[in-house]
């Protein structure tokens with residue numbers, strides 16, 4: 001069943017791509033067209049412009065905040081700082097946030113923000129000014145708040161920007177007890193949560209590990225089950241790419257290729273991600289790394305090198321109908337949002353590949369943002385109340401077992417058993433459980449209907465069904 005609102009179908013836009021996937025998936029659901037239309041549409045699009053002082057003059061900054069779906073409150077999603085940002089992109093990313101949250105059972109609607117600047121062209125003071133002014137504009141229109149809309153980092157923004165947002169919001173809302181829940185991805189010292197920085201990359205690595213653990217699916221791809229020895233190429237050495245590569249290597253994969261704007265490097269025996277990162281930091285380029293066997297000045301050539309798994313973790317539209325035929329990978333794990341065009345996906349799946357879709361694959365960030373928001377609302381760090389209690393209880397059990405069996409544990413064995421969970425361990429455990437469960441939920445939807453050819457369409461079906469239930473719970477639809 002195709003629904004009417006959304007982007008014009010003739011012109012291919014990013015939001016149009018998302019709507020195209022949605023319409024395809026909607027055929028496998030039984031919801032009325034009006035409800036599907038409501039789920040698909042962007043509920044609120046706020047476009048604004050504000051001046052900042054730059055040098056001797058003023059500069060007008062273009063900015064957006066899109067709340068795609070209010071089926072749950074607050075809405076949630078990052079703020080992108082990029083020269084390339086535009087309304088269509090922010091709408092698409094907000095829509096993906098809605099589906100993403102539904103897939104990983106995070107009780108938020110989707111939103112996204114955009115500030116059209118290249119952060120590299122602005123001083124620290126100017127960036128702070130832009131971020132604070134952006135926040136003021138959101139406050140003025142009721143587009144931010146712990147129960148309204150909760151931004152987070154995205155491409156071009158990070159903990160620093162989030163702390164400016166939190167401070168501005170708090171200043172404008174004196175005495176609001178939950179004010180710090182107005183934004184996530186804050187520094188730990190300023191009410192953030194352990195594990196948020198690396199959460200998206202860790203989630204990507206867990207998603208890939210789960211995918212390759214299914215022996216039946218790997219047999220079809222001609223791969224052995226398990227991550228050990230799998231060759232991986234990662235595009236993007238930002239927060240998501242860096243951490244995806246790091247955790248995939250930790251789980252036993254070999255990072256054979258890394259790609260950035262300026263080019264790509266490859267070594268079939270493996271690249272040390274930290275060495276490459278430090279080399280780029282020192283020299284300003286990924287190229288010239290001494291541990292590389294080959295290097296490519298054209299970054300996209302890096303994606304076309306021999307590997308089993310490709311992790312695009314940079315920007316949208318990287319794998320297209322033009323280059324997909326040259327991709328060697330059997331699995332594409334979308335760390336970025338929208339890196340594969342619909343046409344490319346169709347061809348890749350026909351070539352016999354699996355795509356782990358963005359809206360599931362990179363959902364680790366928002367999952368841990370949810371934990372941070374819960375922490376901010378409860379005003380207590382996870383583990384603070386029960387860590388010592390748990391340790392004492394475990395100590396008592398070990399003492400009793402030792403006394404009754406006569407077996408004495410070594411101090412190391414004892415501390416492994418006795419130790420209570422830290423905040424980081426609880427966060428990572430919640431994240432791992434979420435990623436594993438959600439993978440199988442999506443795969444089960446796909447397996448239940450042979451007409452569903454991709455995990456992406458299965459993920460959409462899963463999300464649409466869950467959002468439809470929320471609307472019926474609200475009494476909006478029967």
Ligand code: GLU
Pocket residue numbers: 076077078079150151152153154155184185337362363365366367369
């Ligand atoms: N910007 C991230 C995303 O696209 C994180 C969003 C969040 O934590 O709210 O998923």
